[in-house]
Amino acid sequence: MHKTKVAIVGLGTVGAGVAKILLDHGDRTARNAGTTLWLEKAVVRDLSRARDCELPDGVLTDDLSEVTGDPEIKVVAQLIGGIEPARTIMLQLLESGKDIVTANKALIAEHGAELFARARELGRSIAFDAAVAGGIPIITNLSQCLTANQVSSLSGILNGTSNFIASAMEEQEASYKWAVKEAQRLGYAEADPTMDVDGTDAAQKLAILAHIAFGIKIDWKKIPREGIDKLLPVDIRFAxxxxxxxxxxxSAQLSDDGLELHVSPSLIRAGEPLAEVRGPFNAINVEGDQVGPLFYYGQGAGQKPTASAVVADMIDMAVGRTALTFRTLKLFTENHSDVQMCSPDKIRGRHYFRFSVEDRPGVLAEIARALGEEGISIASVIQHEPENFDGDTKSYTPLVIMTHTATQGQAARALEVISKMPTVKPGARKMLVQD
Amino acid sequence: MHKTKVAIVGLGTVGAGVAKILLDHGDRTARNAGTTLWLEKAVVRDLSRARDCELPDGVLTDDLSEVTGDPEIKVVAQLIGGIEPARTIMLQLLESGKDIVTANKALIAEHGAELFARARELGRSIAFDAAVAGGIPIITNLSQCLTANQVSSLSGILNGTSNFIASAMEEQEASYKWAVKEAQRLGYAEADPTMDVDGTDAAQKLAILAHIAFGIKIDWKKIPREGIDKLLPVDIRFAxxxxxxxxxxxSAQLSDDGLELHVSPSLIRAGEPLAEVRGPFNAINVEGDQVGPLFYYGQGAGQKPTASAVVADMIDMAVGRTALTFRTLKLFTENHSDVQMCSPDKIRGRHYFRFSVEDRPGVLAEIARALGEEGISIASVIQHEPENFDGDTKSYTPLVIMTHTATQGQAARALEVISKMPTVKPGARKMLVQD
Known part of the structure; x- marks a missing residue:
């Protein structure tokens, strides 16, 4: 059978998973690629480090030029995380004539335009289905399977670490701190989980998906984002x-005002598919004008699911599909539509407010009036006996209000007014409700 | 922009949906195909019949040779149902040099081998993502996105009509007859729904999916199948x-014994994603050795979802991806693996038995002994006060037994023995339980 030489750059968790598939399941990849994917080189920074895979003699190297200098290596899985040296290596690989598969969503979100433009100039391709939602092939589904649709809505759980933590807080009635430690213990959170828990990772992924689904080039930093790092057990309990x-x-929602994008902790009705996604899993709802609602669910990270996506992309390259898709879709080089991001102020939805109020008459009336003055009407209220949920020694009562539909702007202005009331303790909480 | 001439053969519900996308959303399809998909001809049998779409002058014709005779028409959506004349027209189209998109699962399941072999001889392609699960792009996902995996399990709700009827029976506590009428009234069931409700449609779809996922060529008629047409409200209530x-x-499950395939009403634990699929929706669980569990959910039929899949395939053809995939995967021309179907006798699982027994002492002991003699152990039993659930005037008690794991063979033999007991009324029911 015909042989296609491939290489891996970066032999961490995902790289080792890719190597194992290529080495252990060559018959499988050959059948689907129509050519044997021959692992010629695996480039690492430190040759002495222990690896999660065994390589044949001569494959492991710390010299990138053994890949860039070998014109027979056609496809490279570039699996180094972070921005540099990943970006520079990616450009070197492109310039040496390689097609590249990557799982590096930060790099795509940050430098997609530069890298894709360079690839195009050089007649090369980049594939990145592993960069978003791990084993869920959402990139291929959006760019190839849903092409007859105008996507109107795309929302999902894109960060498995945050989902594991939020699930653990709910299931174990635990604090955020405990849940983070548990996630770290089980390998679902890194030593420094900041990028996962503060919404950065999900915003970068959302920017990539929105570019493909709506044809809009977005700086991920402009997506309003909030993580789960300020989530309190009291909110989970009230929810x-x-x-x-x-x-x-x-979430990305298209309306007459434009495209509304945000990443934030949200209330989802129990029983809805997205609400039932537990632990490190990912899930995505897509709504298209033809196909209607579609729901995807699977593992968003981990060695094998991510390697599954990387190797599928390598097979696509070997078959020749990627080159055609890359040439046709012109991703990250231009806007494909007139869609503009709309101001978060205009986003409409229901809102959850949780205040901690002094336990005395008239407080609820005051808050209700402030909401009314912003034109926000109340759907339901919960006020229980006073409780001490945040260690304060004074007697405060948690007060939860669910509103009918209002804009983010209205809700934010009302929150500002209410937060200044002397009877309301600092640290009020507002979240969107998905119905 | 470059123009690719296309045609539609058959302008029923789906054909009209395809025409509408091509005519109303040409900018969208052009952007994703890199060429304008120009609807040149739409072939129908009866020109006088009212259509669900408006066509430009000169497009509608009842003469197939206006398509086969026009070498500029490259891609044809063949949307006639049934076997003949669909098969003959398909061959004529292939011989006149067309690439073909179809939604006709019966034709693919019955004559896939012949049609695909002919297409290959002629250097043409056939795409059929619309043939299974409507808007859920399961064919592309299996044949392109999950290529790094050995699929070990695939199970799903593939017939929306049956699912609508079973959901309605449960939600309305209604009879099968009432639910069928309701499905017909709402357009979810045809005047003669036999092929949907007796499991034929689902078995044909399963044969297609199993061929792609497991590389095994299966005669769909050999798949053990049972429909929902004998479902009683009493079973739904006990479940x-x-x-x-x-x-x-x-369901298709790979084990050391081989590939186990069946279509049957099954008990699925409430809360599991598949159990919560209501109405005319479809859903599919896939388990791969790399990706782990994946779940897909969407509309399995209807004008727009099916047209979404057909047009995505037409775009794939225009881009050139289909030709590469078709050439590489060699579907329906050979077995791609040594996998063999295994005897249903060997299928292991838990079983639900519902008997109608005479209301007198010793009957339960007798039945339990018969199960024990087949090596089947009982997990739980429900026996209520006598009730008349099937119009019989004698006093019978429904007796429900859930077993621990046993083979289909054991369960079938036990059922045969028990059914012959004079204290047990004919019409006992056995179903698989999915845990």
């Missing part, structure tokens, strides 16, 4: 009482 | 009491 679960939701 | 819902499940 549950109201029949909801709290999930870190990445 | 609910036990925490399950009944769904028509199409």
């Amino acid at each position: 549950k009482e109201l029949g909801y679960r709290i999930k870190l939701l990445a | 609910k009491e036990l925490g399950y819902r009944i769904k028509l499940l199409a």
Whole structure:
């Protein structure tokens, strides 16, 4: 059978997973690629480090030029994380004539335009289905399977670490701190989980998906984002009482005002597919004008699911599909539509407010009036006996208000007014409700 | 922009949906195809019949040779149902040099081998993502996105008509007859729904999916199948009491014994994603050795979802991806693996038995002994006060037994023995339980 030489750059968790598939399941990849994917080189920084895979003699190297200098190596899985040296290596690989598969969403979100333009100039391709939602092939589905649709809505759980933490807080009635430690212990969170829990990772992924689904080039930093790092057990408990679960939701909704994007903890009604996504799993809802609602669910990270996506992309390259798709879709080089991001102020939805108020008469009336003055009407209220949920020694009562539909702007202005009331303790919480 | 001439043969519900996308959303398809998909001809049998779409002058014709005779028409959506004349027209189209998109699963399941071999001889391609699960792009996902995996399990709700009927029976506590009428009234069932409700449609779809996922060529008629047409409200009620819902499940499981395939009403634990699929929706669980579990959910039929899949395939053809995939995968021309179907006798699982027994002492002991003699152990039993659930005037008691794991063979033999007992009324029911 015909042989296509391939290489891996970066032999961490995902790189080792890719090597294992290529080495252990060559018959499988050959059958689907029509050519044997021959692992010629695996480039690492430190040859002495222990690896999670065994390589044949002569494959492991710390010299990138053994890849860039070998014109027979056609396809490279570039699996180094972070921005540099990943970006420079990517450009070197492109310039030496390689087609590149990557799982590096930060790099695509930050330098996609530069890298894709360079690839195009050089007649090369980049594939990146592993960069978003791990094993869920959402990139291929959006760019190839849903091409007859105008996508109107895309929302999902794109960060498995945050989802694991939020699920653990709910299931174990635990604090955020405990849940983070548990996630770290089980390998679902890194030593420094900041990028995962503060919404950065989900915003970068959302920017990539929105570019493909809506044809709009977005700087991920402009997406309003909030993580789960300020989530309190009290909110999870109230959400549950109201029949909801709290999930870190990445959302893109198209309306007459434009494209509304945000990443934030949101209340999703229990029983809805997205609400039932537990632990490190990812899930995505897509709504198209032809196909209607579609729901995808699978593992968003981990060695094998991510390697599954990387190797599928390598097979696509060997078959020749990637080159055609890359040439046709012109991703990251231009806007494909007139869609503009709309101001978050205009985003409409229901809102969850949780205040901590002094336990005395008239406070609820005052808050209700402030909401009314912003034109926000109240759907439901929960006020229980006073409780001490945040260690304060004074007697405060948690007050939860669910509103009918209002804009983010209205909700933000009302929150500002209410937060200044002397009877309301600092640290009020506002979240979007997905119905 | 470059123009690719296309045609539609058959302008029923789906054909009209395809025409509408091509005519109303040409900018969208052009952007994704890199060429304008120009609807040159739409061939129908009866020109006088009212259509669900408006066509430009000169497009509608009842003469197939206006398509076969025009070498500029490259891609044809062949959207006639049934076997003949669909098969003959398909061959004529291939011989006149067309690439073909079809939604006709019966034709693919019955004559896939012949049609694909002919297409290959002629250097043409056939695409058929619309043939299974409507808007869920499961064919592309299996043949392109999951190529790094050995699929070990594939199960799903592939017939929306049956699912609508089973859902309606559960939600309305209604009879099968009532639910069929309701499905017909709402357009979810045809005047003669036999092929949907007896499991034929789901078995044909399962044969296609299993061929792609497991590389095995299967005569769909050999798949053990049972429909929902004998489902009684009493079984739905007992399933609910036990925490399950009944769904028509199409299932393919790979084990050391081989590939086990069946279509049958099955008990699925409430809360599981498949159990919560209501109305005319479809859903599919896939398990791969790399990706782990993946779940897809969407509309399995209807004008727009099916047209979405057809037009995506037409775009794939225009881009050139289909030709590469078709050439590489060699579908329906050979077995791609040594996998063999295994005898249904060997299928292991839990079983639900519902008997109608005479209300007198010793009957349960007798039945339990018969199960024990087949090596089947009982997990739980429900026996209520006598009730008349099937119009019989004698006093019978429904007796429901859930077993631990046993083979289909064991369960079938036990059922045969028990059914012959004079204290047991004919019409006992056995179903698989999915845990």
